[in-house]
Amino acid sequence: MPMTVEELTAVLAWAARRPAEWRAVTAGLRAALPAPENAATDPLAPAGTAPDDPVFLRELAALATARAREAPALAEFLAALRHRMPGPAEEAPDARHRTNVIQGSSAVTGHVIQAGTIHGGIHLQPVAGPRPVPRQLLGTPPHFTDRTADLAALDALRAGHLPAGPLLIAVTGPAGVGKTTLVSRWLRGLSEHYPDGQLYADLGGHAPGGPVRPGEVLGQFIRAFGVAQVPAETAEQAALWRTLTAGLRIAVMLDNAVSAAQVRTLLPGAADSLVVAAGRSRLTGLGVDGAAFHQLGTLDASAAVELFGRRVGGGRVAREPVAARELVALCAGLPLAVCVAAARMAARPRQTVAALAGAMTQETGRLEALHLGGEHAVRSALEESYRCLPPATARAYRLLALPPLTVLTGPVAAAACAVPPPEAERLLDELAEAHLLEDLDPDDPTGAGRFRFHDLVRLHAAQCAEREETAAVRERAARRVVEWYLATATAARALLSPAHRVLRRDYEEPVTPLAFADADAALRWLDTGRGPLMAAVRTAAGHAWHALTWQLVDSLQPLFLRLRPYDLWIEAHRTGLDAARRSGQPEGVSRMLTTGGSGLYNAGQLDESITWFDEALTDARGAADRRAEAQALHGLGQAHRLAGRLPQAESLFAEALRLREAIGHDRGAALSRLCLGDVALATGRPLQARSLLARARADLLAVPDPYDAARALAYLGRAHAHEGIGDHPTAERLLGEALEEFRGTGSLHWQARVLEMLGQTAEDRGDAAAARDRYDASLSRYASLSPSDARRLKERIRNLASPAGEP
Structure with a gap:
């Protein structure tokens, strides 16, 4: 629904009282509105001197809403403003509505209500804090060297940018030249300019x-x-991404980009944002998006x-300056090759620089060494380091x-x-010491070590x-x-x-999954x-x-049900359904169709969804599988319920209930009663709903199934x-x-759903x-x-209707 002039005026008035929000809103409007011919025709001219002038705010709102009808980008920005504006609870409270008397054994703790007798309204405040501020940039190594001219060039590109849209810079250069380190270093130094x-993201170009x-x-x-x-x-994801970032000041690093199209989809919607794409190819296609370009050369x-x-000690270099220059020439000025060679030498304090240079020359051959460059230089350094690894470390x-x-972790290794x-942890540490793995920041939830390959190093290892x-x-x-992920997700x-009901799991070798302290730890994992699991x-x-594929998807159901990442839910089940069909395992097909539906x-x-459940129903009836038939009927009922077709939904739930009762599937029967109770409530039959829901609650607690019992x-x-009942205290x-x-x-x-139900009850x-x-x-x-x-x-x-006496 397009934003009205009145709605936008209210949003602008709210933002004008908050300097940070006002800057973000006016920057976004300036980027979305046509550029004025001169200061006299600038509709945003009063923004700096009289931002709270009601006449100015209404005129600006009228102009923006009118232009939005012909400008999709502006309409999208206005939609984002509606999303950013807080609800009334964030404004100053009105004391007339803050008086409540709670008697008996009642208490209020956060949003938990333990009600004895309640008089007045129970007042709840939102518990969500401010918008999360992601800090995802990679760290930079302590031995970062030189690149002063490159950093100054990037600063100049930023300084010359006109804020008509996000600043997009493509930093390109050969593999191993240090693009990731340079860009990470530069962006970290600009963090105060991009506070949101x-x-x-590693785009995985290679x-x-x-x-x-x-x-x-x-x-x-x-x-x-x-x-x-x-x-x-x-x-839809791209549109939501642009909406969420409209008016924000963010920096985005897109590493290992391989094409302009890959980058273009990921551009945010904020005019004051900065996007840096790093890749081996020149990414010239980004020129149509207004990108600036910087080519990174070798050291x-x-x-x-x-x-x-810096890596091996200045004394060793000072004793053999000629050999040191020969060695870095063999590395072709690529920081990755230099660091790999230095890590090899640092692990052998008695080895001379000349000996290492000689070994690298012997590895590549004199003729090749004289023309060495790019990936060949890295390969030479890697081969020498690999040759000196202990057998177990080389195997790892x-x-x-x-x-x-x-990302690699100890359990995965x-x-x-x-x-x-413990042996895996030691091997990871040894590979990091040899500069064959990059040591990342520890895992946030567990504190466990994390490592990754540079793509050239991974290629060599493969x-x-x-x-x-x-x-x-x-x-x-x-x-x-993959089996370790299956076993650990199944344990979760x-x-x-x-x-x-847990379906079959086909492991070829014994697996030791992670042990979780409790359900919360399992859900956090x-x-x-999500990324590694997918x-x-x-x-x-x-x-x-094939069997492993659908079984892994099946093991992820708590992630899908509790956290609802719809994109992953659907992708995983499309993949899982195809695999289950190819595996020839009907139980897998049935599970993928119903949980995917x-x-x-x-x-x-x-x-x-209805197509998937129809197929599951046909398969189940063909196989005379009454449990699967009931599951398909129940799913069809859910789809029709959400489509507003209540009579069809009720009939399907009732048929599923009869089947589940006949085969003794107590939990399934309870879920069908729950859904029948929901439909009865939606069609104005509260007494019937109360009876069905009370029975469903008791049966689900007996299973036990606390999640659905809470529903x-x-x-x-x-x-x-x-x-029809009107017992609000009990409600x-x-x-x-x-x-x-x-x-x-x-x-x-479901916390959000229940709080909404509490709001409806108060409104009732x-x-x-x-x-x-x-x-x-x-x-x-x-x-x-x-x-x-x-x-x-x-x-x-x-x-919401205003209470009596409220303006």
Whole structure:
């Protein structure tokens, strides 16, 4: 819905009272509106002198809304302003609506309501803090050397930029020349100019699995700003990314870019943002996007010798200056090659520089050495370092290059190398000491070490593996990693969804998964491991490990259900469904169709969801599998319920219930009763709903299935609030208990739903102030989960009737 003049005037007035917001809003408008011919015709001229002038604000709002009808970019920016504006609870409170008397055993703790007798409205404030500020840039090594002229050139490009859109710079150069280090160093020095976040993504231009998909990076960026539910389609993701970043000042580094098209999709919507794309190719196609270009060259001889000396010690270089210059010449001035050679020498204090230079020359051959450059120079340094590794470390070097994972950890290395975790940690440390792995910042949730290959080093390690390991050994190493992810995700699922039926798991070798302290730790691991888990799914599919593919997707259900990353949910199930069909395992096909259909209807793709459930129903009836038939009927009911076709939904839920009762599937029957209760409530039959929901709640607690039992409790609370029953104290108590239970399960989505239900209950009994507070609290959660739900809540708040006496 387009923003009206009145709505935009209110947003502008709100922003004008907050200098930081006002700067962001006016910068965005200036970028989106046509440039004025002169100062006299500049509609934003009063912004600096009289920002709160109501006449100026209304005229500006009228101009912007009129222009937005013909300018999609401006319309998108205005939509973003609506999304950024807080709800009423962030304004100064009105004391007339802050008086509540809570008697008996009642208490209020956060958003948990334990209700005895309640008089007045229970006032809730949003618990969400400020928008997350991602700090994702890579660290820079302490031995960073020279590059003064390059840093000054980048500063000049930034200083000369006109803020008509994001500043886009392409930094290009040969592999190993230090593009990532240079750009990371430069952007870190500019952090105060981009206070709303600094983001990093490796686009994988030369990764063995091919470039990273734009949707994967967009999802990573969107979630970094606290939005959990990412749209499934790339175009929608890109639009949401531009909306979220409109008016922000952010810096984005896109590493290992391979094409202009790959970069273009990831550009933010903020005129004051900075995007740096680093890649080997020149990326000239970005010229149409207004990009500036900087070509990074190799280090000159003196800088390369200085870098080498910082790594091995200046004394050793001073004793052999000629040999040092010969060695860095063999490294072709590439920092990566210099660092690899220096790490090799640092590990051998008695080796001379001349000896190392001689070994590198012998490795490449004198004729080749005289014409050495680029990747050949890196290969020469890598071969010499690799030759001197202990056998176990050399084996780890080879095997760790095989799984297409961006980041390596101890457990992953243990699986790939088939060694105990302590041994894997030691091997990773040894490879980092040899400068064959980059040591990254520790993992945030666990503090565990993290490492990664430079793409040239990975290529060399993979070539060593192909040369020295059989195809069977290479395949087993990659499969062990995928099986470790399957085993660990299955262990997480067992903690998070103990009542769910576990299907077969086909391991070729014994696997030791991670041990989780509790369900919260399991969910955190799934959440932070989305990228590697999806890489494991794609790896399994790429190797045609069909059973392993769908089983891994099946193990990720708690991630999909609790955190609702719709893009990953749908992609994983499309991959899993194809694999299950190829595996010839009907139970896998059935599971992928039904859990994938759930993802589709939750993402709003109702027609495709119904197609999936129809296929599952046909398959189940053909196989006389009554349990699978009931599951398909239940899923069809859910899709029709969300489409507003309540009679069809009720009929399907009732048929599923009869089947589930007949086969003794107690949990399934309880879920069908829950859904029948929801439909009864939606069609004005609160007494029938109360009976169904109370039975569903009791049966789910007996399973036990605390997550779905909390869902039944929430709907039961709303049934008591219905005018046909009108028991608001009981409704408040039940909803408060449901909220507490969802906090225990970690489901933010259902916390938002229950808070919205509490708002509806307050509105039912005529307490607009309490309703507004609860809607605001719900909105604070939906804002980080689902933009569509957030928009719906804002509309509900705007339409909320004012209480008596309030202007």
